[in-house]
């Protein structure tokens with residue numbers, strides 16, 4: 001069985017009728033969104049949802065999952081989302097799909113943030129995966145130079161030979177640190193740089209991590 005699907009299916013068991021759900025983005029969140037739709041059809045599960053990206057909103061629309069505007073959200077019960085890396089303290093790197101800003105807004109406003117990953121994402125220390133940082137597309141050379149001064153090799157994310165543009169109209173800089181020994185401190189330093197909108201370090205935000213294994217089993221942390 002697909003390890004990502006195994007983790008997603010397990011996490012979706014936490015959802016109950018009447019809840020407001022935060023939908024994540026990416027190839028693991030894809031399976032969670034599908035499983036939610038299945039439970040709606042098979043068991044009559046009734047939920048409403050908010051989405052962390054246009055991509056996930058389109059998928060939800062196709063599958064008949066009701067998306068509500070943020071102006072109508074009273075509270076978000078559970079957000080289920082993937083991650084690019086998870087360390088021993090369940091700190092995360094996110095943003096491989098470029099959705100980190102909306103994902104962080106939704107996760108930080110959720111009563112429970114459940115992360116779903118396959119076992120390859122579990123690492124002792126964050127940083128092998130380049131850290132995605134969303135910046136405004138103004139004076140980008142200056143902002144990128146400031147990021148470089150933090151000790152990384154910054155790479156402008158491209159898509160189809162053009163600069164990748166986020167759902168918010170911004171750029172993503174993938175910062176190669178190799179090893180991030182203190183994610184909390186680094187995250188705070190990145191946020192002091194004018195031009196940075198948000199970074200992909202999710203420090204002490206995850207309440208639950210569901211890890212999917214290739215044999216279809218899961219472990220919950």
Ligand SMILES: O=C[C@H](O)[C@H](O)[C@H](O)COP(=O)(O)O
Nearest residue numbers: 026027028082095096097099
């Ligand atoms: O911007 C994208 C998100 O942070 C994803 O949740 C993350 O990149 C993990 O994606 P995937 O499940 O496709 O590996």
